[in-house]
Amino acid sequence: MGLRSALRSWQSRAVSERVLRRLDEVLVADVGHHWVVYTKxxxxxxxxxxxxxxxxxxxxxxxxxxxxxxxxxxxxxxxxLRESADRLILTNMRVLRIQGVFSRSVATMPIGKVLDTTVTRPPLGLLLGYGHFVFENAAQDQGMRELHFLPHPKQLDLTIQELVHRSSAGYGAAAGPQGS
Structure with missing residues (x-):
């Protein structure tokens, strides 16, 4: 087992432990940072x-x-390792952010509480395919307000908007990509 597959297994375990399968929660996307964060x-x-x-x-x-x-x-x-462990998880019920190498921090927000998302794509982000997200909710003080260097920002924004719409309209589980 290589280092990369061991890291993937570690991340998958951290994500699967958070999904509420008894409540029919479904993993929609597991998003890590864009490769550009590894250049430095x-x-x-x-x-x-x-x-x-x-x-x-x-x-x-x-x-x-x-x-x-x-x-x-x-x-x-x-x-x-720190960048690789920082994950945005989208399910049909929640938005989660998992961070940490030696200790874990998990921020959770029900998908229905997302009031607005702002996607910013700087010039280099337009060229390389990443963007920065800001999540707005009524509390305004959560551990996932700003997420930087996320890949495929257009598709990710559409997935989030679909999840928010399905949640507010009372639809069931949303289908979507399993990861990026």
């Missing part, structure tokens, strides 16, 4: 590898370069 950690990892590799050629100061390289690689790995 990857660039820093490359810098760490360069420092680590440079330690082999440096006589004095090689231990400092080795430690620096190791620290940069560790930070990059943690940053990638």
């Amino acid at each position: 950690p990857v660039l820093i990892a490359l810098l760490g590898l360069a420092a680590f590799g440079g330690a082999a050629f440096a006589g004095t100061g090689s231990s400092v370069l080795s430690v620096l390289g190791l620290l940069l690689l560790a930070w990059s790995a943690y940053a990638c």
